[in-house]
Amino acid sequence: MIFFTRKQRLFLVGFAVFYLFLLIVYRFRSARDPGSFFFQPEEGYRPEYSIKRIDESLEYLRPYNQSFNDPAHPARNFTTSSDNATICVGIVTVKRPLEQKISTTVASILDNLSEKERDTLTVHVLFALTSPADHPDYSQPWLPNVVDRVLTYDQFDTKISTLQRLEEKKDVKRKSIIDYHLSLKSCYEDTQAPWIMMLEDDVVAQRGWYNHTMQSLSTIQSWRERGSIKNWLYVRLFYTEKFLGWNDENWLFYTAWSVGIVAMVAVVSIQARRSIRSLQGTLNNSFIAILCFGCVPLLIILYFLAGRVTMLPMRPGVHLMNTHGCCSQALMFPRENVPALLEYLEKARYARPLAVDSLIERMANANDLDRLAIVPSQMQHIGAASFKENRKQYHLKGPHPVQGAHGVWSMEFEKAFEP
Numbered sequence: 001m002i003f004f005t006r007k008q009r010l011f012l013v014g015f016a017v018f019y020l021f022l023l024i025v026y027r028f029r030s031a032r033d034p035g036s037f038f039f040q041p042e043e044g045y046r047p048e049y050s051i052k053r054i055d056e057s058l059e060y061l062r063p064y065n066q067s068f069n070d071p072a073h074p075a076r077n078f079t080t081s082s083d084n085a086t087i088c089v090g091i092v093t094v095k096r097p098l099e100q101k102i103s104t105t106v107a108s109i110l111d112n113l114s115e116k117e118r119d120t121l122t123v124h125v126l127f128a129l130t131s132p133a134d135h136p137d138y139s140q141p142w143l144p145n146v147v148d149r150v151l152t153y154d155q156f157d158t159k160i161s162t163l164q165r166l167e168e169k170k171d172v173k174r175k176s177i178i179d180y181h182l183s184l185k186s187c188y189e190d191t192q193a194p195w196i197m198m199l200e201d202d203v204v205a206q207r208g209w210y211n212h213t214m215q216s217l218s219t220i221q222s223w224r225e226r227g228s229i230k231n232w233l234y235v236r237l238f239y240t241e242k243f244l245g246w247n248d249e250n251w252l253f254y255t256a257w258s259v260g261i262v263a264m265v266a267v268v269s270i271q272a273r274r275s276i277r278s279l280q281g282t283l284n285n286s287f288i289a290i291l292c293f294g295c296v297p298l299l300i301i302l303y304f305l306a307g308r309v310t311m312l313p314m315r316p317g318v319h320l321m322n323t324h325g326c327c328s329q330a331l332m333f334p335r336e337n338v339p340a341l342l343e344y345l346e347k348a349r350y351a352r353p354l355a356v357d358s359l360i361e362r363m364a365n366a367n368d369l370d371r372l373a374i375v376p377s378q379m380q381h382i383g384a385a386s387f388k389e390n391r392k393q394y395h396l397k398g399p400h401p402v403q404g405a406h407g408v409w410s411m412e413f414e415k416a417f418e419p
């Protein structure tokens, strides 16, 4: 039976109140962190900024969405030669089960650009259907007015019969590899753009993505010139925090820190008892044991439960993200390593098929190439339905069926501060 002195009891009650307070604070602070015990899908997947951006981009598209030739909004597909573009944007679009978002994707990367900035971009959209007219957007008036190159399989020397067979078999994996390859190739071969940005057809961009990304690219280039980073394959403009939590492979590191903190508290308590007289009665051995094996572990547990993204957020800027960077919604490739990737994808479609994002990671690992990420995400994934999950029914509410996009979601994007 342990007897507590008055001071000890006071301390323990104080600690209990403090701990309860922390629990309440982190229940709210971590509600949006997908790696946290306190994560609440309702909170974390609630779209805010992305809804605003969807509305803005569709608003931008409206005046272009007419078939007669309007001198204020001249057609893009016929007038410009895109040879001096700085960024070639490659987008593969397929017919999605619920809604098509390709109009939002294209419009949101263009709607805040000046005319000069617009001219540094060339947008190639591949309609990846053997009969492209089945895609609801293929015949829409805005398309040739906004997109620099509207591509179909006819423009490539691929075997239509192979693609037809893959479509019939619903072999999405193998077909996505071919589609990605074609789209990347069209950017690489038809332009001299030093940067190739591959987007999926269900993303929406931040208002300031262009300047932010150009700045990040020049930062990366200066690092590269100074030799502080390795050769690199891409910088990602979208990532989900879902896989950036506490990772198993770091368990030794986490354990070492925890043990270290417990040891430190023990040492400090013993020292304090020695040098401060008035503490001698309070900090006896059993009480130090309660501190070290009760209070401190409770705090450490709370720290881990609160989630890594909450406790150790990444600073805004460019970060190395060689592992746990998911998914392939928006990747910017420097031109130099694209031929090797094209070759890798070409070979991969004959092997056991993997998802395109896994293939890209494998290629980078095999060639010892770094992968970078812009923090926070410049793009958001707004696909309501994915082929990966193969659901029969969707229960989606709200003005736009976004709702967390089945977890492939950037919570940081939604908090974008823009005056």
Ligand SMILES: *[C@@H]1O[C@H](CO)[C@@H](O)[C@H](O)[C@H]1NC(C)=O
Binding pocket: 058, 061, 062, 065, 103, 140, 141, 142
């Ligand atoms: C463009 O106009 C067509 C009708 O001509 C309409 O069906 C479509 O929804 C419009 N698209 C956008 C993105 O506003």
